[in-house]
Amino acid sequence: IIQGYMHLLSERSTNDSEIAEIINVIANATKRGTGLVQQLLTLARKTQPQLxxxxxxxxxxxxxxxxxxxxxxxxxxxxxxxxxxxxxxxxxxxxxxxxxxxxxxxxxxxxxxxxxxxxxxxxxxxxxxxxxxxxxxxxxxxxxxxxxxxxxxxxxxxxxxxxxxxxxxxxxxxxxxxxxxxxxxxxxxxxxxxxxxxxxxxxxxxxxxx
Structure with a gap:
């Protein structure tokens, strides 16, 4: 959801460099958070691999x-x-x-x-x-x-x-x-x-x- 709204905001704020930079920072933080959650889920999962x-x-x-x-x-x-x-x-x-x-x-x-x-x-x-x-x-x-x-x-x-x-x-x-x-x-x-x-x-x- 957050990434979706970031994409919409970036499309509407292309002429404001300061806002675009803020959006970029938020987007990068969201990506890092997503990666962290994925790593945690992988670490916690005990499911058998599909060999x-x-x-x-x-x-x-x-x-x-x-x-x-x-x-x-x-x-x-x-x-x-x-x-x-x-x-x-x-x-x-x-x-x-x-x-x-x-x-x-x-x-x-x-x-x-x-x-x-x-x-x-x-x-x-x-x-x-x-x-x-x-x-x-x-x-x-x-x-x-x-x-x-x-x-x-x-x-x-x-x-x-x-x-x-x-x-x-x-x-x-x-x-x-x-x-x-x-x-x-x-x-x-x-x-x-x-x-x-x-x-x-x-x-x-x-x-x-x-």
């Missing part, structure tokens, strides 16, 4: 097309392609959101530009069993690596907590990575993170292979 067999390489290529259109041009996005991966059972919309949340964090960690690299491979469930309870013989590991500011150990220990953020007030909700963690968990997967200050960050999402 379907999905090709990892195709899923990542579609995500990269979105990033190419929306991310700053000083961020180079690359995919180490692998067409030989087994299929995974995922809710495509949910998993795309999970990956996108990581990408947004990477973007914000590279305000002066950098590189964002995707790579996927198959790993044996036993090789990751030491750190996590594994239920599959094989996993597809999707690694997302940035060349950004990196994180210290204390930050890494808290990044999946709801509402935890290192961003300035008004620039982050602290929900993105919590949502990612929840989505991956409902897919019987898990997430690892490796990072050091000034040396960038790598998130690895492990999903059971078919």
């Amino acid at each position: 379907q067999p999905t090709a990892v390489d195709a899923m990542l290529r579609e995500l990269l097309r979105l990033l190419d259109q929306t991310f700053p041009k000083n961020i180079e996005v690359n995919l180490v392609s692998n067409n030989q991966l087994p299929l995974i059972n995922v809710d495509l919309n949910q998993m795309t959101q999970a990956l996108l949340n990581i990408c947004i964090n990477a973007r914000d960690a590279m305000p002066n530009g950098g590189k964002l690299t995707f790579e996927a491979k198959v790993v044996d469930g036993q090789t990751v069993a030491d750190d996590h309870e594994t239920t599959a013989a094989r996993y597809v590991c999707i690694a997302i690596t940035d060349t950004g500011a990196g994180m210290d150990a204390d930050t890494q220990n808290r990044i999946f907590e709801p509402f935890f953020t290192t961003k300035p007030i008004g620039q982050g909700t602290g929900l993105g990575l919590s949502v990612t963690y929840g989505i991956v968990k409902t897919h019987d997967g898990f997430v690892k993170v490796d990072s050091k200050p000034t040396e960038g960050t790598t998130f690895r999402i492990y999903l059971p292979a078919r």
Whole structure:
């Protein structure tokens, strides 16, 4: 409703720059509020994902097309392609959101530009069993690596907590990575993170292979 009235007001106030600026501020605040509510709903929902067999390489290529259109041009996005991966059972919309949340964090960690690299491979469930309870013989590991500011150990220990953020007030909700963690968990997967200050960050999402 609010967004609808903002649109009507903007059409009627095109000749008044001050009013137009106020409308723009209200519209942006409304969008942020809408995004926050959507993240909260995703975090709170316990519904099972609508799984379907999905090709990892195709899923990542579609995500990269979105990033190419929306991310700053000083961020180079690359995919180490692998067409030989087994299929995974995922809710495509949910998993795309999970990956996108990581990408947004990477973007914000590279305000002066950098590189964002995707790579996927198959790993044996036993090789990751030491750190996590594994239920599959094989996993597809999707690694997302940035060349950004990196994180210290204390930050890494808290990044999946709801509402935890290192961003300035008004620039982050602290929900993105919590949502990612929840989505991956409902897919019987898990997430690892490796990072050091000034040396960038790598998130690895492990999903059971078919």
